[in-house]
Amino acid sequence: MSGKNLQEYWKKNLGYVAILLAIWFLVSYVFGIFLADSLNAVRIGGAKLGFWFAQQGSIYVFVVLIFVYVYLMNKLDNEYDVHEE
Amino acid sequence: MSVQTWTFLIVGLTFALYIGIAIWSRAGSTKEFYIAGGGVHPIANGMATAADWMSAASFISMAGLISFMGYDGGVFLMGWTGGYVLLALLLAPYLRKFGKFTVPDFIGDRYYSNVARTVAVICAIIVSFTYVAGQMRGVGVVFSRFLEVDINMGVYIGMAIVLIYAVLGGMKGITYTQVAQYCVLIFAYMVPALFISLTMTGNVIPQLGFIGTVEDGSGAYLLDKLDQLHRDLGFAEYTSGSKDMIDVFAITFALMVGTAGLPHVIVRFFTVPKVADARKSAGWALLFIAILYTTAPAVAAFARTNLINTVTNTEYAQMPDWFKKWEETALLAWVDKNNDGVIQYQKGAPFVGKPEQVRENGEAVRGQYGEVKITNAPSTDNANELYIDQDIMVLANPEIANLPAWVIALVAAGGLAAALSTAAGLLLVISTAVSRDLIKMQIKPNISEKAELWWARGGAAAAVLVAGYFGIHPPGFVAATVALAFGLAAASFFPAIVLGVFDKRMNREGAVSGMIVGILLMLYYMLKYKLGYFGGGGKDDWWFGISPEGFGTVAMVVNLIVSFTVSRLTAAPPQEVQDIVEDIRIPRGAGGAHAH
Numbered sequence: 001m002s003g004k005n006l007q008e009y010w011k012k013n014l015g016y017v018a019i020l021l022a023i024w025f026l027v028s029y030v031f032g033i034f035l036a037d038s039l040n041a042v043r044i045g046g047a048k049l050g051f052w053f054a055q056q057g058s059i060y061v062f063v064v065l066i067f068v069y070v071y072l073m074n075k076l077d078n079e080y081d082v083h084e085e
Numbered sequence: 086m087s088v089q090t091w092t093f094l095i096v097g098l099t100f101a102l103y104i105g106i107a108i109w110s111r112a113g114s115t116k117e118f119y120i121a122g123g124g125v126h127p128i129a130n131g132m133a134t135a136a137d138w139m140s141a142a143s144f145i146s147m148a149g150l151i152s153f154m155g156y157d158g159g160v161f162l163m164g165w166t167g168g169y170v171l172l173a174l175l176l177a178p179y180l181r182k183f184g185k186f187t188v189p190d191f192i193g194d195r196y197y198s199n200v201a202r203t204v205a206v207i208c209a210i211i212v213s214f215t216y217v218a219g220q221m222r223g224v225g226v227v228f229s230r231f232l233e234v235d236i237n238m239g240v241y242i243g244m245a246i247v248l249i250y251a252v253l254g255g256m257k258g259i260t261y262t263q264v265a266q267y268c269v270l271i272f273a274y275m276v277p278a279l280f281i282s283l284t285m286t287g288n289v290i291p292q293l294g295f296i297g298t299v300e301d302g303s304g305a306y307l308l309d310k311l312d313q314l315h316r317d318l319g320f321a322e323y324t325s326g327s328k329d330m331i332d333v334f335a336i337t338f339a340l341m342v343g344t345a346g347l348p349h350v351i352v353r354f355f356t357v358p359k360v361a362d363a364r365k366s367a368g369w370a371l372l373f374i375a376i377l378y379t380t381a382p383a384v385a386a387f388a389r390t391n392l393i394n395t396v397t398n399t400e401y402a403q404m405p406d407w408f409k410k411w412e413e414t415a416l417l418a419w420v421d422k423n424n425d426g427v428i429q430y431q432k433g434a435p436f437v438g439k440p441e442q443v444r445e446n447g448e449a450v451r452g453q454y455g456e457v458k459i460t461n462a463p464s465t466d467n468a469n470e471l472y473i474d475q476d477i478m479v480l481a482n483p484e485i486a487n488l489p490a491w492v493i494a495l496v497a498a499g500g501l502a503a504a505l506s507t508a509a510g511l512l513l514v515i516s517t518a519v520s521r522d523l524i525k526m527q528i529k530p531n532i533s534e535k536a537e538l539w540w541a542r543g544g545a546a547a548a549v550l551v552a553g554y555f556g557i558h559p560p561g562f563v564a565a566t567v568a569l570a571f572g573l574a575a576a577s578f579f580p581a582i583v584l585g586v587f588d589k590r591m592n593r594e595g596a597v598s599g600m601i602v603g604i605l606l607m608l609y610y611m612l613k614y615k616l617g618y619f620g621g622g623g624k625d626d627w628w629f630g631i632s633p634e635g636f637g638t639v640a641m642v643v644n645l646i647v648s649f650t651v652s653r654l655t656a657a658p659p660q661e662v663q664d665i666v667e668d669i670r671i672p673r674g675a676g677g678a679h680a681h
Binding site: 006009010013014017024032033034036045048052054055056058063066070073074077082083084 | 151156163297324333375379
């Protein structure tokens with residue numbers, strides 16, 4: 001694979017990582033901590049939303065984030081022909 | 086059948102299973118000993134990672150801890166799961182592609198320096214020993230409570246079991262026993278949780294019962310009811326925090342980054358066949374962990390509500406059997422401050438220190454209402470009469486919810502599975518650090534594979550003995566140093582590995598100085614504010630209002646700044662190292678792990 005393609009592959013990977021980590025930060029630190037008090041005005045079932053993100057929601061999102069990354073990278077690996085046999 | 090018989094039966098069966106697996110999967114080569122031959126299926130590795138990660142503390146103490154901390158307990162829930170996102174996105178695939186056996190391997194090769202390798206070995210050993218001492222103690226505690234043997238006897242039994250499968254099977258034996266242990270521990274955790282959720286909320290799924298209504302005809306939501314109970318008794322609301330926001334942030338971040346930097350977790354991702362499997366495996370691991378970690382806060386809320394309802398303003402004489410039984414273990418204690426025979430439970434410590442029971446001929450002496458007598462001086466600044474240890478929330482849960490005897494036995498087997506699986510994973514890191522990172526890579530590079538394997542087995546055996554010693558004579562600083570383990574990993578490994586992959590220009594000088602400054606700063610802060618050296622200091626003296634538990638975040642940032650600055654002022658890494666970095670960034674050509 002040529003150097004240019006490799007750079008492009010790496011750049012796309014970094015783009016995915018940046019977006020997914022931004023969501024990671026948003027659900028745990030922003031929703032679960034910084035804005036928890038304000039979000040607590042809203043409810044999901046019997047739980048205040050900020051509290052729920054800190055004890056439940058963020059964990060669900062974490063799991064989804066990893067599987068989304070797996071999906072995106074498998075596709076990217078094939079596209080740039082760097083996947084393993 | 087009695088609880089005791091059930092416990093012997095279930096614990097005995099699970100132990101037989103673990104040893105059977107160890108014999109079936111014993112290691113024949115160093116590659117099998119270090120990374121299970123590199124052929125572990127990603128889902129199996131996910132289960133093994135989950136068991137490796139979830140310790141006796143996760144299984145026994147976490148729900149109790151959360152039930153006493155309320156909202157603030159979220160730092161552990163987010164902190165100990167969010168790290169897997171970092172692992173999957175920033176570390177696991179690249180370390181797998183790099184294709185060596187240990188974390189010091191990567192640090193030593195990437196930074197072309199045995200100094201870096203040695204710093205990494207020392208960190209790995211400190212972090213792992215800190216952890217493993219607590220696990221052996223956990224094994225002893227579970228044995229002593231459920232099988233009524235001495236704690237030390239429990240530690241010996243645990244040592245013998247771990248010795249068999251870690252020394253014999255290495256990573257291969259450990260991996261497949263951990264898969265079995267995950268199944269045992271998650272089953273043991275979920276069965277009581279499902280039962281309790283069903284009885285309290287009418288919903289069998291704890292995660293839904295948690296946000297549902299209480300099954301008492303009032304139609305109130307569980308968490309609202311709990312907040313109300315807390316207000317009535319003078320506690321802070323369950324769903325609001327009492328820690329400073331900056332500290333909650335720092336602790337959560339330090340735990341996440343520390344998790345991603347723990348060597349016994351990272352090394353599990355060396356065992357899968359492909360780079361794509363390393364990513365996938367991190368996802369499975371987190372999914373398996375999340376099952377327990379999203380159940381724990383529900384269990385915490387159920388147990389808290391149940392407990393308050395059962396004990397508050399009720400006569401001691403009317404307490405159920407479990408209350409009287411668990412009093413014997415000193416995890417519960419009651420002092421009747423106002424001599425009315427009724428339990429008053431409120432905010433505040435009932436007395437000074439942990440309960441000291443009055444014992445005659447090995448039996449606890451009981452007072453006028455039948456309560457276990459204690460000698461502690463009652464605190465006079467509050468009216469609280471009840472002492473509750475957080476561990477009781479999980480351990481006594483089946484009895485509190487009136488579950489059958491076999492469920493109680495199952496909880497014992499689950500606690501043991503959690504403690505043993507984590508201990509084994511840690512011991513492997515220690516033995517590998519000795520046999521490979523020190524002997525093979527530094528002292529005797531010409532060592533034969535057979536001799537190296539013997540060093541690895543010997544290292545594992547020696548590590549079991551040391552861990553057992555700490556289990557029997559627990560050093561007073563264990564509780565403090567568990568937080569230190571995360572801080573250390575966050576301040577040392579995590580930046581060194583991430584920069585090694587994502588910053589091609591990062592060189593030996595930058596990484597080594599960053600690791601050393603990061604570790605020393607972390608150690609200094611812990612020693613000063615946790616253990617009282619260097620003049621000590623309290624909450625008001627903390628830097629930026631950050632507790633020692635959260636300081637790993639600061640130390641990590643300092644590491645990053647130092648690494649970056651020093652690397653830009655010194656020579657770029659040699660071309661072949663830069664080529665390694667290019668190579669680990671693409672998955673193709675990972676193949677099996679290789680020794681050279």
